Amino acid sequence: MKHNWKFKKGEMNDAYRIDFDDSDFRIVSVPHDYAIEGPFSPDNDKQGEKVEADGIHDKITHVGRTGALPITDWAWYRKEFFVDKDAKNVFLEFDGIMCNSTIYVNETEVGGRIYGYSSFSVDITSACKFGENNLLAISVRPEGNASRWYPGAGVYRNVRLVQKGSEYFPYLPLFIRPAVKGDCAEVAFDINVATNEQEYMLDVAIYDQEGKLVASQKYTSTKAKFSGELELENYHLWEILNSYLYTFEAKLYIKGKEADIAITKFGIRTIDYGPDKGLYINNKYTKLNGVCMHHDLGALGAVVNISAINRQIEKLIDIGVNAIRFSHNPPSPEYLDACDRYGIVTIDEAFDEWKIQKVSNGYGKHFNQEGEKDIRTMVKRDRNHPSIIMWSIGNEILEQRLIYGWKYAKFLSDICHEEDPTRPTTAGFNNTEGAFTNGLAAEVDIVGANYKPHQYVRFHNTYPDAVLYGSETSSCLSSRGHYYLPKRYPSIAEPMEDLQMCSYDMEGPAWAYYPEREIYVQKKNDYLLGEFVWTGFDYLGEPTPYRLEWPSRSSYFGIYDLAGLKKDRAYSYMSAWTDKEFIHILPHWNWNEGDVVDIHCYTHAKEAELFVNGVSYGIKHKDENDELLSNRLIWKYIKFVPGEITVVAQDKTKMSATIKTAGEPAQIKITPERTEIKADGEDLIYFVLEILDKDGVLCPKANNRVDLTVDGGEYVAADAGDATSLRMFTEPYCEAFSGKLVAIAKSSAAGTLTLKATAPELGEATAKIQVK
Numbered sequence: 001m002k003h004n005w006k007f008k009k010g011e012m013n014d015a016y017r018i019d020f021d022d023s024d025f026r027i028v029s030v031p032h033d034y035a036i037e038g039p040f041s042p043d044n045d046k047q048g049e050k051v052e053a054d055g056i057h058d059k060i061t062h063v064g065r066t067g068a069l070p071i072t073d074w075a076w077y078r079k080e081f082f083v084d085k086d087a088k089n090v091f092l093e094f095d096g097i098m099c100n101s102t103i104y105v106n107e108t109e110v111g112g113r114i115y116g117y118s119s120f121s122v123d124i125t126s127a128c129k130f131g132e133n134n135l136l137a138i139s140v141r142p143e144g145n146a147s148r149w150y151p152g153a154g155v156y157r158n159v160r161l162v163q164k165g166s167e168y169f170p171y172l173p174l175f176i177r178p179a180v181k182g183d184c185a186e187v188a189f190d191i192n193v194a195t196n197e198q199e200y201m202l203d204v205a206i207y208d209q210e211g212k213l214v215a216s217q218k219y220t221s222t223k224a225k226f227s228g229e230l231e232l233e234n235y236h237l238w239e240i241l242n243s244y245l246y247t248f249e250a251k252l253y254i255k256g257k258e259a260d261i262a263i264t265k266f267g268i269r270t271i272d273y274g275p276d277k278g279l280y281i282n283n284k285y286t287k288l289n290g291v292c293m294h295h296d297l298g299a300l301g302a303v304v305n306i307s308a309i310n311r312q313i314e315k316l317i318d319i320g321v322n323a324i325r326f327s328h329n330p331p332s333p334e335y336l337d338a339c340d341r342y343g344i345v346t347i348d349e350a351f352d353e354w355k356i357q358k359v360s361n362g363y364g365k366h367f368n369q370e371g372e373k374d375i376r377t378m379v380k381r382d383r384n385h386p387s388i389i390m391w392s393i394g395n396e397i398l399e400q401r402l403i404y405g406w407k408y409a410k411f412l413s414d415i416c417h418e419e420d421p422t423r424p425t426t427a428g429f430n431n432t433e434g435a436f437t438n439g440l441a442a443e444v445d446i447v448g449a450n451y452k453p454h455q456y457v458r459f460h461n462t463y464p465d466a467v468l469y470g471s472e473t474s475s476c477l478s479s480r481g482h483y484y485l486p487k488r489y490p491s492i493a494e495p496m497e498d499l500q501m502c503s504y505d506m507e508g509p510a511w512a513y514y515p516e517r518e519i520y521v522q523k524k525n526d527y528l529l530g531e532f533v534w535t536g537f538d539y540l541g542e543p544t545p546y547r548l549e550w551p552s553r554s555s556y557f558g559i560y561d562l563a564g565l566k567k568d569r570a571y572s573y574m575s576a577w578t579d580k581e582f583i584h585i586l587p588h589w590n591w592n593e594g595d596v597v598d599i600h601c602y603t604h605a606k607e608a609e610l611f612v613n614g615v616s617y618g619i620k621h622k623d624e625n626d627e628l629l630s631n632r633l634i635w636k637y638i639k640f641v642p643g644e645i646t647v648v649a650q651d652k653t654k655m656s657a658t659i660k661t662a663g664e665p666a667q668i669k670i671t672p673e674r675t676e677i678k679a680d681g682e683d684l685i686y687f688v689l690e691i692l693d694k695d696g697v698l699c700p701k702a703n704n705r706v707d708l709t710v711d712g713g714e715y716v717a718a719d720a721g722d723a724t725s726l727r728m729f730t731e732p733y734c735e736a737f738s739g740k741l742v743a744i745a746k747s748s749a750a751g752t753l754t755l756k757a758t759a760p761e762l763g764e765a766t767a768k769i770q771v772k
């Protein structure tokens with residue numbers, strides 16, 4: 001159900017009718033996010049709220065909170081689809097529709113879902129015409145003041161038509177529960193079967209990653225829920241960054257005839273944890289070097305795209321990330337599949353609100369009616385993913401402050417345990433003390449603390465049974481490659497005139513702190529399970545600290561910018577979380593004569609020496625007893641003179657890095673991130689474009705407009721990670737930000753794909769890749 005959907009925004013009460021005139025609808029493909037088409041405007045979902053989660057206790061007008069994109073338009077999708085004449089039971093499966101959807105088949109209302117992040121299945125059997133074309137119509141009606149970030153809009157995840165016979169496996173039929181027992185693994189499973197108590201035969205098989213059959217068993221039963229167990233000798237463990245996935249396949253036979261098949265991947269891994277011992281995965285002590293991630297994919301908006309997801313994960317792995325917390329809602333199934341494949345552990349989170357709302361049309365309005373259904377669906381849909389190690393029942397839920405808040409926590413935590421007795425529950429508590437004293441913390445198995453590095457020790461001593469980790473950490477703000485002089489080290493970020501943030505990685509909102517603070521505390525305390533930095537990538541919406549100021553429409557929180565380019569901070573985590581040997585120097589070296597600049601350096605090395613135009617400014621050492629200096633080197637008050645700065649480090653090997661003063665922008669350099677993509681019209685190639693001077697030095701302030709054309713494929717979008725840009729991502733040009741930008745393309749035909757970039761003052765550059 002990907003292509004040939006008809007789409008239109010507008011107030012149309014009867015667009016579900018068969019005779020409705022849809023001749024002015026556009027043809028689109030699904031997944032589809034209509035809000036990302038823009039335009040940006042401060043009036044889009046302008047929120048007049050006090051949002052206590054932001055430390056805002058009075059009503060203010062907040063522009064750009066949800067990305068300044070038109071997320072609140074009512075819209076309709078219409079699609080014809082054919083149902084086989086022999087089908088007996090027919091379903092539509094949706095991985096998520098944003099939001100408040102109503103679904104009609106042949107004018108009959110068959111279902112819908114309020115929560116845009118929930119997957120669901122709709123039984124359309126009684127509304128269907130068999131052996132004929134049918135009309136699916138979907139109304140999507142998001143409200144304003146309903147989100148704290150960009151939610152996207154429309155049928156932004158995948159849809160499947162599922163046609164079954166009289167006996168079949170219903171939606172999400174399988175729960176695989178592998179357990180290590182001595183030298184072998186026992187793979188217990190539950191499977192739901194819809195056969196009206198007729199006798200059936202189940203043929204169950206497990207295949208290893210190479211596709212070899214490693215276990216099988218046949219069973220006969222009449223039960224609607226069947227449970228069994230298979231044993232695996234010589235099993236492979238699913239490990240962090242060393243994934244191993246088995247395939248579980250169940251075939252249903254009625255009177256000897258195959259009636260249905262259910263397949264899922266699973267992995268074998270153990271988790272163990274304790275308040276003093278920390279976390280063990282497969283009996284190995286593990287520190288979670290995690291990031292929080294919202295669901296949008298930058299320039300693509302909220303649509304699901306596997307190659308964009310893979311790219312995010314690969315970039316995170318590059319800096320040592322081994323864990324992702326999906327904040328604050330269940331991700332797409334494709335994101336979890338990718339984490340399973342790469343060997344990244346995850347936290348699947350249900351809600352940002354329970355009953356008490358953070359925004360006036362927030363999910364809390366629906367919690368009583370929908371909450372149980374939504375959290376059950378999350379666990380049922382996702383419990384076969386080996387990557388998931390905890391279910392989070394919520395983020396910074398305001399019930400932390402209520403003495404009966406624990407009742408909600410217990411209710412939700414119990415549901416998770418009921419649907420999955422194998423995994424612990426958690427929540428991200430910002431009012432951690434409130435959660436402890438009001439009993440919420442006792443209702444989850446593992447206590448997530450948001451922004452509390454200086455209180456872990458006290459929590460650990462006061463609540464010795466609590467298993468602790470940093471569910472949200474740092475919230476440092478920066479614009480890639482952007483700095484202000486005189487140097488700025490305010491711990492609380494103040495709005496700047498150009499609506500950017502300084503990239504010295506020192507500032508954030510009131511609750512935030514520089515990365516090293518958490519890194520330091522985590523390293524010192526083995527009982528802490530680790531941290532989840534807010535956030536891995538910049539995301540659309542929440543342009544803190546800019547709330548009243550315009551234009552600003554995406555976050556500054558990311559370790560990577562919205563385009564997926566590394567900010568300086570990426571190297572701080574790289575030095576803390578990997579064994580890589582590198583030197584990264586900041587800021588750039590293009591200042592005015594006489595400016596006084598602080599030079600910071602992230603490196604694996606314990607000490608390094610700075611040279612300016614060959615003159616030494618001394619050796620700096622990391623200081624194990626100082627939070628900030630335990631993971632970065634700082635040379636203060638260096639007078640700028642044009643030329644170059646070099647940092648030399650002598651660790652296992654001697655290495656150096658240099659930044660030069662750049663001249664005028666003179667040329668474009670294009671680097672494709674991959675050499676080859678698939679000719680499936682979905683695989684994406686990301687090209688990184690850099691503006692260089694005539695000698696090939698990056699121009700760190702270049703903001704030239706570059707025109708982009710693609711040959712042998714389709715241009716998709718471009719972005720430079722500038723949170724203040726109001727250009728739509730799909731425009732065939734883009735202004736560089738801090739000397740760089742990223743262009744995205746794809747192709748449905750094999751051959752050579754060429755990106756051409758031109759700017760009158762820079763000339764032309766091209767890059768080619770293969771499409772296969």
Ligand code: GAL
Nearest residue numbers: 053395396430472475509534
């Ligand atoms: C947290 C919240 C996140 C995000 C973050 C920004 O309090 O849970 O969703 O708003 O602050 O620092």
